[in-house]
Amino acid sequence: MATIINLEDRKDQPAKASLAPLMSIVEADLADTNVIILERMHSDVELIPTLARHLIAAGGKRLRPVLTLGAARLCGYEGDRAKKLAACVEFIHTATLLHDDVVDESDLRRGNDTANVLWGNQASVLVGDFLFSRSFQLMVEDGSLKVLSILSNASAVIAEGEVMQLMNVGDTSTTEDSYLQVISSKTAALFAAACQVGAVVANRPKAEEEALESYGRNLGIAFQLVDDALDYSAEQQALGKAIGDDFREGKVTLPLLLAFRRGNEKERAFWRRVVEDGDQQDGDLEKAVEIIKKHHALDDTIERARHYGAMAKDALGIFDENEIKQALKDAVDFSIERAY
Amino acid sequence: MATIINLEDRKDQPAKASLAPLMSIVEADLADTNVIILERMHSDVELIPTLARHLIAAGGKRLRPVLTLGAARLCGYEGDRAKKLAACVEFIHTATLLHDDVVDESDLRRGNDTANVLWGNQASVLVGDFLFSRSFQLMVEDGSLKVLSILSNASAVIAEGEVMQLMNVGDTSTTEDSYLQVISSKTAALFAAACQVGAVVANRPKAEEEALESYGRNLGIAFQLVDDALDYSAEQQALGKAIGDDFREGKVTLPLLLAFRRGNEKERAFWRRVVEDGDQQDGDLEKAVEIIKKHHALDDTIERARHYGAMAKDALGIFDENEIKQALKDAVDFSIERAY
Numbered sequence: 001m002a003t004i005i006n007l008e009d010r011k012d013q014p015a016k017a018s019l020a021p022l023m024s025i026v027e028a029d030l031a032d033t034n035v036i037i038l039e040r041m042h043s044d045v046e047l048i049p050t051l052a053r054h055l056i057a058a059g060g061k062r063l064r065p066v067l068t069l070g071a072a073r074l075c076g077y078e079g080d081r082a083k084k085l086a087a088c089v090e091f092i093h094t095a096t097l098l099h100d101d102v103v104d105e106s107d108l109r110r111g112n113d114t115a116n117v118l119w120g121n122q123a124s125v126l127v128g129d130f131l132f133s134r135s136f137q138l139m140v141e142d143g144s145l146k147v148l149s150i151l152s153n154a155s156a157v158i159a160e161g162e163v164m165q166l167m168n169v170g171d172t173s174t175t176e177d178s179y180l181q182v183i184s185s186k187t188a189a190l191f192a193a194a195c196q197v198g199a200v201v202a203n204r205p206k207a208e209e210e211a212l213e214s215y216g217r218n219l220g221i222a223f224q225l226v227d228d229a230l231d232y233s234a235e236q237q238a239l240g241k242a243i244g245d246d247f248r249e250g251k252v253t254l255p256l257l258l259a260f261r262r263g264n265e266k267e268r269a270f271w272r273r274v275v276e277d278g279d280q281q282d283g284d285l286e287k288a289v290e291i292i293k294k295h296h297a298l299d300d301t302i303e304r305a306r307h308y309g310a311m312a313k314d315a316l317g318i319f320d321e322n323e324i325k326q327a328l329k330d331a332v333d334f335s336i337e338r339a340y
Numbered sequence: 341m342a343t344i345i346n347l348e349d350r351k352d353q354p355a356k357a358s359l360a361p362l363m364s365i366v367e368a369d370l371a372d373t374n375v376i377i378l379e380r381m382h383s384d385v386e387l388i389p390t391l392a393r394h395l396i397a398a399g400g401k402r403l404r405p406v407l408t409l410g411a412a413r414l415c416g417y418e419g420d421r422a423k424k425l426a427a428c429v430e431f432i433h434t435a436t437l438l439h440d441d442v443v444d445e446s447d448l449r450r451g452n453d454t455a456n457v458l459w460g461n462q463a464s465v466l467v468g469d470f471l472f473s474r475s476f477q478l479m480v481e482d483g484s485l486k487v488l489s490i491l492s493n494a495s496a497v498i499a500e501g502e503v504m505q506l507m508n509v510g511d512t513s514t515t516e517d518s519y520l521q522v523i524s525s526k527t528a529a530l531f532a533a534a535c536q537v538g539a540v541v542a543n544r545p546k547a548e549e550e551a552l553e554s555y556g557r558n559l560g561i562a563f564q565l566v567d568d569a570l571d572y573s574a575e576q577q578a579l580g581k582a583i584g585d586d587f588r589e590g591k592v593t594l595p596l597l598l599a600f601r602r603g604n605e606k607e608r609a610f611w612r613r614v615v616e617d618g619d620q621q622d623g624d625l626e627k628a629v630e631i632i633k634k635h636h637a638l639d640d641t642i643e644r645a646r647h648y649g650a651m652a653k654d655a656l657g658i659f660d661e662n663e664i665k666q667a668l669k670d671a672v673d674f675s676i677e678r679a680y
Contacts, residue, residue: 045500047507099465102442122443122506125465129439130499132469136476136492143485152476159470160385166462167387 017333019061025327026069029083033065036087040134051115051127055094063331064194065090067219070331071198071212074316074324081201084138085147089194091135092151096158096190098128147197154193161185165251170276172260172268174252183224184217191220211315215328218312223335225305228253229298230339232289244285250275254304256288258297267291302339309336357673359401365667366409369423373405376427380474391455391467395434403671404534405430407559410671411538411552414656414664421541424478425487429534431475432491436498436530438468443506487537494533501525505591510616512600512608514592523564524557531560551655555668558652563675565645568593569638570679572629584625590615594644596628598637607631642679649676 023030041052065086072082102121116124132155139148165182168174195216199209230236231246232255246253252260252275260271270287274280292298309332319325363370381392405426412422441454442461456464472495479488505522508514535556539549570576571586572595586593592600592615600611610627614620632638649672659665 043500043503045503045507047503048500099469102461102465121461123503125439125442126499126502126506129472130496130503132472133492133496133499136488137496140485140488140492145480145483145485148476148480148488152473152480156470156473156477159466159473160383160388162466163383163385163387163463163470166466167385 017330017337019063019066019331019334021323021327022066022070022331025073025324026066029069029073029086030062030066032080032083033062033069033086033090036084036138037090040087040091040138041131043130047119047123048127048130051098051119051123052094052131054115054118055097056090062090063223064093064190067191067216067328067331068194068198070324070328071195071216072201073198074212074319074328075199075202075204075208077198077202079201081142082198084142085151085197085201086194088135088138088142088151089190089197091131091138092155092158093190095128095132095135096162096186098124098131100162102128144200146200150193150196150200154189157185157189161187161189168252170250170278171252172256172271172275174257176254176257179252179254179257180221183221183228187224188217188220191223192217195219207318211318214315215312218308218315219332219335222305222308222312222332225254225301225308226336226339229255229301229305231255232292232298233339234289234293235340244288247274247285247288248280250278254301255292255297258300259288259292259295262295262297263291302336305336305339309333357670357677359403359406359671359674361663361667362406362410362671365413365664366406369409369413369426370402370406372420372423373402373409373426373430376424376478377430380427380431380478381471383470387459387463388467388470391438391459391463392434392471394455394458395437396430402430403563404433404530407531407556407671408534408538410664410668411535411556412541413538414552414659414668415539415542415544415548417538417542419541421482422538424482425491425537425541426534428475428478428482428491429530429537431471431478432495432498433530435468435472435475436502436526438464438471440502442468443502484540486540490533490536490540494529497525497529501527501529508592510590510618511592512596512611512615514597516594516597519592519594519597520561523561523568527564528557528560531563532557535559547658551658554655555652558648558655559672559675562645562648562652562672565594565641565648566676566679569595569641569645571595572632572638573679574629574633575680584628587614587625587628588620590618594641595632595637598640599628599632599635602635602637603631642676645676645679649673 037056041056042049068086068089069082098115101116102124115127136152139151142148161182161184164178165186168178168182192213193216196209196213199212228246230241231243231253233243237243247256256271256275260268263271270284270291274284274288312332313329316325316328377396381396382389408426408429409422438455441456442464454464455467476492479491482488501522501524504518505526508518508522532553533556536549536553539552568586570581571583571593573583577583587596596611596615600608603611610624610631614624614628652672653669656665656668
């Protein structure tokens with residue numbers, strides 16, 4: 001997307017953080033990872049690669065595999081294992097997306113029809129299972145029981161987080177703690193594991209492994225907080241991106257949760273109608289955005305994200321200063337600044 | 341279920357094969373496996389054990405874990421590893437059932453409401469993912485890369501088989517080869533892996549491992565063939581069991597496939613209407629059963645099962661004769677004779 005920068009304005013504000021430095025460091029590794037991804041999503045059962053391609057080729061930033069590759073580089077690793085494990089992490093993520101879209105009954109992802117719309121829920125469930133199994137095959141090929149343990153634990157935690165989220169749907173009494181537990185499990189667990197395995201393949205001491213695990217976990221929480229804020233963002237809407245998915249699905253994310261707790265009785269009655277009773281009418285999303293704005297719930301969601309982002313950056317403190325570490329810190333800032 | 345046996349009649353026919361000898365050999369191990377299953381399906385997210393319990397406690401024969409335990413015993417193994425791997429095999433199976441019921445939109449399993457009816461498709465998908473992840477955690481705890489490889493490969497093959505089956509739905513031109521490939525993948529792969537890991541934990545030579553793999557695979561094919569026959573069996577119906585699930589879902593199983601190929605133009609038009617167009621009316625299932633019977637398609641499906649059953653029993657030829665081997669052979673006969 002082209003952006004026109006007004007140079008006069010630019011003087012007053014710091015340059016925006018970018019993912020570019022990290023992407024450039026892992027560029028060659030990521031190209032190899034992409035080859036592995038394409039090779040390993042193959043199956044003689046044609047529908048499998050067709051459907052997987054739809055989601056995997058649609059792209060996105062490949063943030064999770066990039067983190068595995070970046071973490072491995074930070075630890076001085078230059079071998080091939082990280083590439084395969086990065087593919088494995090992307091497969092787990094893709095399997096989760098396929099099952100999520102079935103669960104959420106989503107029609108669109110990144111502006112494209114979701115796989116469940118194009119090929120049906122059944123295919124999405126089963127191809128998700130295939131990619132999930134394939135990710136385990138890749139791990140087994142890597143041959144490290146430690147890596148297997150980290151990634152299989154993450155998978156179980158992700159599933160627990162998704163079930164927790166399902167149980168909180170439509171429940172306006174969801175607490176911030178409970179919300180945090182959901183996003184820590186469903187999102188941050190894979191970010192954490194993706195980073196930790198980078199240290200494991202490099203055979204680094206426990207302290208570095210834990211530092212990268214913590215970096216990933218806090219970055220994952222920050223990332224999801226910003227995602228949840230963007231779903232109510234007027235700026236997003238102005239850019240032509242869809243908003244309100246969480247609202248329509250009755251997901252009680254932090255912006256809604258804060259607005260509910262800070263609201264008056266009339267506002268709470270509104271939230272109960274639209275979220276608990278699922279009775280949504282034209283104009284309700286706009287009204288929700290208005291109430292959320294009134295209570296500064298979006299700004300404060302981003303503030304929370306900043307807090308976790310700061311923890312993520314501090315977790316890297318034990319590593320020497322170098323361009324890779326700086327790039328990983330920039331990735332944190334990028335994850336937060338995309339809110340603006 | 342109590343059965344009244346007419347002793348006069350009994351003289352003329354051989355005693356029916358039974359699963360009892362195998363069950364009695366593995367009884368103590370299976371009790372331990374059941375404890376592991378109950379412990380390891382625990383999660384602080386309450387819905388997970390609740391839903392898992394519904395399916396796992398509902399029982400069935402635990403045939404797959406029993407095979408792991410029996411295969412290990414045949415190989416002289418007396419340690420604890422087989423129990424945990426038996427639990428792991430049951431978790432994979434249960435995860436598959438949960439996802440199957442979503443895919444098939446089933447309402448009943450073993451006469452009980454299915455989990456998707458009671459808790460929704462979403463919960464079934466996600467708890468299936470959890471059990472699948474948990475099965476991998478159990479394998480990782482076992483610590484054998486060989487076991488991990490066998491079971492993760494089986495999982496990927498199962499998912500491929502399920503997608504293949506989905507693609508064959510409503511397709512009356514499905515060949516017997518294609519049908520066999522589906523059941524080899526979706527059912528027999530797990531039977532094969534369940535038996536093979538029994539030899540692996542016992543550290544037995546490759547020949548014994550392969551023999552048990554072959555036993556399991558052929559038993560699995562026979563088992564599924566009989567299952568598919570039972571779904572059109574008037575005897576089943578007379579016992580008060582539901583039939584016609586495959587018919588309603590448009591699954592082209594061997595009884596239907598044979599009847600279609602052996603049928604006349606009028607019959608083929610019938611199959612095309614009910615299976616391809618999915619236009620089913622009252623009395624169509626009865627008509628389907630009648631046509632299938634006319635072409636001896638059920639008897640011949642059972643004949644095919646006998647063929648694979650014979651291969652399963654022959655695969656055990658390299659093992660010494662003893663009561664465990666006999667019990668495993670009885671299990672094959674039992675799987676086939678339950679058709680009557």
